[in-house]
Amino acid sequence: MNVVSTLALRRLTAQDNAAIAAVIRQVSAEYGLTADKGYTVADPNLDELHPLYSQPGHAYWVVEQDGKVVGGGGIAPLACSEPDICELQKMYFLPSARGQGLAKKLALMAMDHAREQGFKRCYLETTAFLKEAIGLYEHLGFQHIDYPLGCTGHVDCEVRMLKSL
Incomplete structure (x- = not known):
């Protein structure tokens, strides 16, 4: 018997805060991305992303598989930077959501949103541990x-990338 799972890509709601924080923590632990190194798990807003991404110029999407949040990613103005630069942020996917083109779809959606908001360039920071993510970003033209650009606070994110929108 073939079981078909349902996937949905939608905007973050306040009810998703705990679920996406759990995804970020789980994936971070999988790759050894600890809070003491300044990775996303150290973000003081991690458990309350909805208010952050409800601000002007911000947006965050979650991927739902069979009604369960399995990933997400967002876009926001790059702090302490030129006003035309946004940052692709908090792209995390559980193993069950990988390899299906969801990260690419979400990143393209985020960059389209950024263009609509008037951003001209998109910046991101990651780490060499995330080889698959780096490959995706290179494929997308980063x-x-x-x-480093801006003041992200991610001091151990040694891979920095930029793309014109």
Whole structure:
């Protein structure tokens, strides 16, 4: 018997706060991305992402598989930077959601939203541990840069990338 799962990509709601925080924590633990290194798990807003991504210029989407949040990603203005630069943020997917093109779809949706908001460039930070993510970002046209932009607080994210929108 073939079981078909249902997938949905939708905007974050307040009811999703705990579920997406759990996804981020689980994936971070899987890759050894600990809070003491300044990764996303150290973000003081991690348990309350909805209010953060409800602000102007911000947006966050979750991926739901059979009614359960299995991933997400967002876009926001890059703090302490030029006003035309946004940041692709908090792209995390559980193993069950990987390899299905969902991260690509979400990233493209986020960049379309950023263009609509008037952003001209999109920045991101990640770590070399996330080889699959880096491959996706390169495929999407992000270029590696040698210096950090803005003030993200992610001091151990040694991979920095930028894309013109």
